[in-house]
Amino acid sequence: MTPTPASGLVFRPAAERFHSQLDWLDSWHSFSFSSYYDPAWMGFGPLRVINDDTIAAGRGFGMHPHRDMEIITVMVEGQLNHRDSMGHAEVLRTGEVQRMSAGTGVVHSEVNEAAQPCRLLQIWIEPSSSGIPPAYEQKPFRIGSGWTPLLDPECSGGAMAIHRPVRLWRARPQPGDRLELPLRAGSRGWLQLIDGAVDLASPEPGQGLPAQLQRGDGLGFAAPAPIQQLQAGPAGADLLLFELC
8 A cells, every 4th residue: 555645635737647658548547557667656545546548449458367456447438348257248338337356366358349439547446455256346327516426335325345445436517516525534535537627625725735637637635635625617527536544
């Protein structure tokens, strides 16, 4: 697990992420991943990976292994075909979320078999314990202007399970909409902008908090949250909020 910096505030501007571009894959890494290694960006608490991937039509990742990781895929646009050693052969479509607990070991493939590119966020979260049985879950979510729970260890509010005391929400506020953060006292948080922009209102100005988050920006913070409220920009916003215990 990567510790939270003593300052309690981490800003990851979109343009400063690692960018990998192949003929079939355009990928932005918020944290160290694969051949990209930066000791300053190993993760944020149990949040280990946020990759923003665009995959060309007819291309993808062949069969490859994972173990001891909670792997979450948020489909932003298009669709993705998934096959794994547990016997699943599924199609993830826009708005759906997949949670795969790699546990003792899983082999899977992710291929865009459609005629159009697809965009997704793949997220890795370290589980509370190693050696758990592999598991798979996939679910469509209708995302509105308020926070919709995607992951919750107790599956509250229709969220999917996760083997870690972590909660994840998604919201798509309309222009000018305001959101408060539903974090519990003592929790760390991470905001990730999928699209659009949000203005940040802080109860204590002067903490080094950016005035606005835009597409691809990430912001991590320790309790108490330095953000009092979010307000969607003129084009609205699409964002994720993690609660990390």
